[in-house]
Amino acid sequence: MPESIRSSTPRHPDAPFSNPGWQLWPGLLLASLLLILAGGGLGALFWQAELPRVAVLWENRYLRNVLSFTLWQATLSVALSLLLALPVARALARQPCFPGRSLLLRLMELSLVVPTIVAVSGVVGVYGRQGWLTTLVNDWAPALSWNLYGINGIVLTHVFFNAPLAARILLQTLENVPQPQWRIASQLGLSSGWVWRALEWPALRPVLPGIAALIFTLCFTSFAIIMTLGGGPAATTLEVAIYQSLRFDFDFGRAALLATVQLLICGSVWWLASRRGMTHALVPGRQVAEQVPRKDGSGLRGLWDRLLLLTFTLFLIAPLAAVALRGLPGLVSTLTQSGSGGRLWDATLLSLAIAIPAGASSVLAALLVLASNGSTQKGIPGQISATAAYLPLMVPPLVLGTGLFLLLRPQLGVTSEGLILVGLINSIMALPFVLQMLRGPLRGLDIASIHQADQLGILGWYRWRWLHWPRMRRPFALAMAYATGLSLGDFGVIALFGSPEEPTIPVLLYQQLGSYQMAAAAGTGLWLITVLLAVFALFNLLGRPPATAHLREPEHA
Amino acid sequence: MLEVRDLIFAYPGQLRPWHFDFSVAPGTCLAIHGASGSGKSTLLNLLAGFLEPLSGDIRWQGESLVHRRPWQRPMTSVFQEHNLFEHLDVMTNIGLGLHPGLKLTAEQQLAITQGLQEVGLAGLGKRMPAELSGGQRQRVALLRAMLRSEPVLLLDEPLTGLDDEARQLMRKMLLKSKAAGSILILASHDEEDRSVLADNVWNL
Numbered sequence: 001m002p003e004s005i006r007s008s009t010p011r012h013p014d015a016p017f018s019n020p021g022w023q024l025w026p027g028l029l030l031a032s033l034l035l036i037l038a039g040g041g042l043g044a045l046f047w048q049a050e051l052p053r054v055a056v057l058w059e060n061r062y063l064r065n066v067l068s069f070t071l072w073q074a075t076l077s078v079a080l081s082l083l084l085a086l087p088v089a090r091a092l093a094r095q096p097c098f099p100g101r102s103l104l105l106r107l108m109e110l111s112l113v114v115p116t117i118v119a120v121s122g123v124v125g126v127y128g129r130q131g132w133l134t135t136l137v138n139d140w141a142p143a144l145s146w147n148l149y150g151i152n153g154i155v156l157t158h159v160f161f162n163a164p165l166a167a168r169i170l171l172q173t174l175e176n177v178p179q180p181q182w183r184i185a186s187q188l189g190l191s192s193g194w195v196w197r198a199l200e201w202p203a204l205r206p207v208l209p210g211i212a213a214l215i216f217t218l219c220f221t222s223f224a225i226i227m228t229l230g231g232g233p234a235a236t237t238l239e240v241a242i243y244q245s246l247r248f249d250f251d252f253g254r255a256a257l258l259a260t261v262q263l264l265i266c267g268s269v270w271w272l273a274s275r276r277g278m279t280h281a282l283v284p285g286r287q288v289a290e291q292v293p294r295k296d297g298s299g300l301r302g303l304w305d306r307l308l309l310l311t312f313t314l315f316l317i318a319p320l321a322a323v324a325l326r327g328l329p330g331l332v333s334t335l336t337q338s339g340s341g342g343r344l345w346d347a348t349l350l351s352l353a354i355a356i357p358a359g360a361s362s363v364l365a366a367l368l369v370l371a372s373n374g375s376t377q378k379g380i381p382g383q384i385s386a387t388a389a390y391l392p393l394m395v396p397p398l399v400l401g402t403g404l405f406l407l408l409r410p411q412l413g414v415t416s417e418g419l420i421l422v423g424l425i426n427s428i429m430a431l432p433f434v435l436q437m438l439r440g441p442l443r444g445l446d447i448a449s450i451h452q453a454d455q456l457g458i459l460g461w462y463r464w465r466w467l468h469w470p471r472m473r474r475p476f477a478l479a480m481a482y483a484t485g486l487s488l489g490d491f492g493v494i495a496l497f498g499s500p501e502e503p504t505i506p507v508l509l510y511q512q513l514g515s516y517q518m519a520a521a522a523g524t525g526l527w528l529i530t531v532l533l534a535v536f537a538l539f540n541l542l543g544r545p546p547a548t549a550h551l552r553e554p555e556h557a
Numbered sequence: 558m559l560e561v562r563d564l565i566f567a568y569p570g571q572l573r574p575w576h577f578d579f580s581v582a583p584g585t586c587l588a589i590h591g592a593s594g595s596g597k598s599t600l601l602n603l604l605a606g607f608l609e610p611l612s613g614d615i616r617w618q619g620e621s622l623v624h625r626r627p628w629q630r631p632m633t634s635v636f637q638e639h640n641l642f643e644h645l646d647v648m649t650n651i652g653l654g655l656h657p658g659l660k661l662t663a664e665q666q667l668a669i670t671q672g673l674q675e676v677g678l679a680g681l682g683k684r685m686p687a688e689l690s691g692g693q694r695q696r697v698a699l700l701r702a703m704l705r706s707e708p709v710l711l712l713d714e715p716l717t718g719l720d721d722e723a724r725q726l727m728r729k730m731l732l733k734s735k736a737a738g739s740i741l742i743l744a745s746h747d748e749e750d751r752s753v754l755a756d757n758v759w760n761l
Contacts, residue, residue, distance in 0.1 A: 015657055448639035451607050456705075457628035458657040466653060470644045 018460030027372025028381050030365055031388035034428065038395045041403025042263070045256035048406050052253050057261065062233055063241070067261070070237040073151060074219040077158035078212050084163040085211075088312050089170035090200060091305035094297035098309055105171075107316050108164035112433065113482055113532065114320070115489025116161070116224040117506050118525040121513065122319025123157050123229075124148065125326055125522075132322065153229035158222065162215045164316060169211055170204060177203050185294070192296035213273035217266045217393050224491040224506075228513065238262045239396055246402050247496060259399040266394035323525045330523025343508065344524065348531060351488050351504040354423045355535075359484030362427040363476065366434040370442050389435050392428050401425050401493040418497040426487035433486070437479040441472050470545065477543025481536045488532055505531065558582055559709055559740055564613035566603055574611065575599060579759065583708065586731075586741035588751040591761030597744035600761075601711045604742065605634050617709070630709075633702040637714040640698035641686040647673070647697050648682040654701040672700045677726065692723025699727060703734055710734060712743040716750050728753055 057063050092101065126133050127148050137144060146152070177199055185195055223239045230236060236244075238258050245255040297305065335341045373385040404421055445453075445467060453463055491506040498507045505528045512521035560580040567574035575596045581587045589597050602608045604615060606627035615622045622630050633654075641650045651669050652659050661669075673679055676696040686694055695715060702710055712731070716724050731754055735741055745751055751758055 446639070448636065449642060451605070451627070451634070452640065452642070454607070454627035455605060455630075455632070455634060456654050456657055458653060459628065462657045462659075466645065466649075466657075466659070467642065 015457065015459040015463070016461040018462075022460065023371045024381070025372070027368035027370070027385060030368050031372065031385040034365075034388040034391065034431075035384065037404065037428070038391050038400060040407055041400040042256060042259060042395070044403035044406040045252045045259070045399065048252045050253050052257055054257070056254075057257070063258075065233055066236050066238060066241045066258075069151075069235060070220060070239075071265075073154050073158070073235075073237065074216050074222075076151075076155050077162065077219040078215045080155060080159050081162040081166050081215050082208070082212065084159060084312070085166035085170055086204075087308060088163070088167040089174060090196075091308050092167070092171050093174040093200075094294055095302065095305050095309065098306060100313070101309075104309065104313050104316075105168065107313070108168045111161050111164040111316075113485035113489065114161075115491070115506055115528055115532070116157075116222075117228065117491045117509050117513075118323055118489070118528050119160060119319055120157060120225055120228045121509070121521060121525045122321075122323040123153065123160060125322030126318045127153070127156060132318070149229055150235045151230075154222070154225055154235065157225045157229060158215075158219045160315070160319065162218060163312075166211050166215060167312075169207065173203050173207050174200060182294070189295040192301055195294070195296050209273040213269045214393075216269050220266055220269075221262065221393070221396060223398075223495075227491075227495075228510075239398065242396055243398050243496065246398060252402070252406075255399060255402065259396050262396055263394050270390060270394070320529070323522065323529060326519075326522035327526025328523075330519035330521070331526050332523070334520055334523045334527075343503075344505075344527060347503050347505045347508045347524075348527070350419075350502060351506075351531070354419055354426065354494075354504065355484045355487035355490075358423040358426040358487040359430070359480050359482075361424075362430040362434050362483040362487075363438070363479050365427065366431055366438050366479065367442075369431075370435060370439055388431075390432055393432050397425050397429050397493045398496055400428070401496055405497070422490075422493050422497050423487070425493045426490050427483065429490075429492075430483040430486045434479045434483050437475055437482065438472070441475040442468060444471065473545055474543040477539040481539035484535050484539070485532050488535065489528065558616075558618065559742075560614075560616040561604070562614045562616065564603060564615065565611045566599060566608060567611060577603070577613070581740050581742065581757075583740055584735060584738045585756040586735055586743055586754045588743045588745055588755030588758045589761055590745060590751065590758065595761040597761060598713055601634065601713050601742065601744055604630075604709070605632055605711055606630050631707045632709040632711055633705050633707045634711040634713065635695070635698050635702050635715040637717050638691075638694075640701075641694060643686050646683050646685055647678070647689070650686070650697060651701045651704065654705045668704060669700075672704055676700050676730065690723075692719045692727075695719060695723065695727060696730075699730055703730065708738070709740045709742065712741060712745075714745055715743075716745070716747065724750075 057067060092098070092105075095101070098104075125131055127146075128134060129148070131148070134146060134148075137146070148156070181199055185199055190198065220237070221239050222237060223243065226235070226237045226240045227243075230240070238261065242255045242258045242262075245251045245258065334344055369385050369389060373382065373389075401421060404425070405418070408421070449467060453459070453467055458466055489506055490504075491510060494504050494507055495510070498504060500507075500511065503511060505524060509521055509524040509528065512518075512524055558580055561577050564577040565574050566577075577596075577600055579587070589600065591597055599608065603610055606622070606625060606629075610623065613623070617631055641647075642653070645653070648669060649659065651672070652661050652666075655661055655665050655669070670679075670682065673682055676699070678693060678696060678700075681689065681693070686697075689697070699715065710731075716727055719727065728750070731741060735754070741754065743750070743754055
């Protein structure tokens with residue numbers, strides 16, 4: 001060993017950003033800022049208007065109906081989504097060789113980002129008055145009357161979105177059961193009932209409250225689905241009532257009161273779920289499980305599983321296929337017409353101009369919050385970052401947007417500044433999902449690697465560069481794609497701040513649906529999905545690791 | 558001189574805490590042996606700074622190390638396994654031991670290549686750890702430890718599970734390091750390793 005090298009090696013050269021403060025403070029400040037923004041947004045509404053009496057919630061018939069309908073549709077959506085997700089997840093676990101299984105899994109993951117307004121147009125294409133299935137059922141059983149609009153369509157679309165998400169998380173939970181236990185169950189030839197009692201239920205029970213809380217919150221705060229399939233006093237949710245108060249009645253006080261009620265209800269649900277030891281991830285992981293042959297996956301049970309999975313696949317594919325089939329002619333004619341084609345391009349550019357910065361800031365914010373949360377999980381700092389991570393699920397984006405608009409109004413003058421606000425709120429709304437995507441890979445370093453890195457002084461920037469980045473590259477790209485996709489498909493805050501003359505793609509779609517340009521709307525829906533897939537493909541490409549080694553071996557040695 | 562004075566440690570719920578008190582002179586090897594759970598690895602982790610003692614002191618050349626973080630201590634560990642970063646090639650794994658940002662001088666790069674030749678791994682610098690045998694991986698880990706030239710080597714069963722040839726080579730490397738003045742603290746179940754390498758044996 002050359003002695004010159006031994007003596008010239010510095011013991012611990014300083015790594016950039018290795019001071020623990022760099023890990024803690026930026027994220028903590030950001031999390032605090034998020035809490036201040038959320039509190040400030042809500043507070044601004046209270047400040048700007050006279051608050052109605054709380055009793056108005058039960059005295060006013062409209063508000064009473066809104067509140068009870070919101071609770072009812074969310075509860076029903078949770079129950080039906082879980083009732084469908086549980087057998088689907090079990091069937092997927094039992095059938096590792098089901099043809100097209102991996103495609104089905106990707107389709108289920110997509111449910112997080114398929115723009116609601118596009119999915120709704122697909123649902124209308126299948127289950128609407130002129131939809132495929134409705135026509136078919138009417139031919140066979142004319143006595144059956146079905147109306148998509150109202151509670152039926154709302155719950156159906158909520159199940160379309162949430163059952164796949166729940167099933168994917170439940171499947172991941174089942175795949176996390178240690179493989180030796182599955183092997184023992186296989187060797188003992190346990191029946192389906194015993195597998196459920198001995199392995200599946202004990203694994204699923206702890207994650208169910210968290211999934212139920214997640215679905216409840218998503219359905220409780222649902223906006224675009226209610227706007228398109230609901231409406232009217234009989235089928236309006238709190239979120240839509242808040243929108244109406246802000247946009248049409250200019251009743252900030254009522255909006256603030258309703259937002260507080262929403263925050264209290266969703267917050268209580270999350271609090272209850274966390275008391276039950278909620279540990280699941282909001283976003284399913286992508287772990288490849290070993291395939292263990294199972295007795296309860298063969299025979300009649302196996303046939304039933306395949307039938308269920310086939311039906312579920314059709315349930316997911318049919319609306320998307322409707323969008324594609326109905327959209328293609330509309331899209332071709334839109335793109336070939338100079339006027340409408342130009343409008344679509346403008347909408348696409350505007351959407352991307354909002355979504356890409358929103359996605360990037362969401363990912364950056366998530367990394368900072370996670371770093372801060374990782375360096376201190378205890379005490380007030382830990383609570384601040386944990387609360388900031390889930391708050392966007394509960395605070396209505398419309399309230400946040402309007403509140404911030406009111407706070408910043410003296411400075412905000414033109415539409416483009418309102419659009420910056422849209423981007424900011426979109427990035428905040430994507431934060432809980434992005435956080436969950438990055439949390440696992442960022443915390444996934446094994447203890448042996450941590451010890452080595454500590455001893456070798458691989459700290460701060462160097463630790464990120466050599467240990468975290470190679471593992472984070474793909475999840476980072478996926479998180480960017482998800483966050484950008486969520487913002488691309490947003491039809492919430494943009495409905496409030498967007499200008500009808502300069503629409504984003506979802507706003508253009510909504511305008512076309514509203515003016516009964518169904519062919520053009522279908523084309524725009526297909527275009528939105530295409531842009532979304534292009535964004536995913538691009539980030540997937542960027543997330544691929546380079547093939548070259550890091551350090552070259554000198555040739556002269 | 559490395560001195561361990563009245564070092565006390567217990568895991569949560571452990572009724573009888575461990576108590577360590579010893580010193581080791583430069584250029585010598587202290588071997589520790591004992592049954593599983595007797596505290597061998599715990600002692601090495603305490604010395605490395607991966608665990609925090611309840612009380613007591615660790616001193617190097619008269620200076621207390623007990624409040625220093627792992628990267629501030631004059632020590633390098635070699636474990637039985639998981640010594641390398643699996644996603645980085647051999648050269649990078651060793652290079653990170655010389656500079657945590659991999660900013661290596663030409664001289665340091667040359668030293669790594671020469672070191673690889675010395676330990677019989679010439680030409681394997683671009684291999685990933687998964688492409689090496691257990692013995693080769695351990696040689697890489699030991700080479701990195703030796704190139705780091707920290708005066709104390711903490712060895713937690715580094716030769717366990719290796720074939721005879723790899724074991725002989727590793728022993729030779731460790732003896733060379735000891736002759737150059739390093740302190741070796743070796744946790745080992747193997748009597749032959751202890752008799753070849755150790756100047757003192759401590760039964761836990």
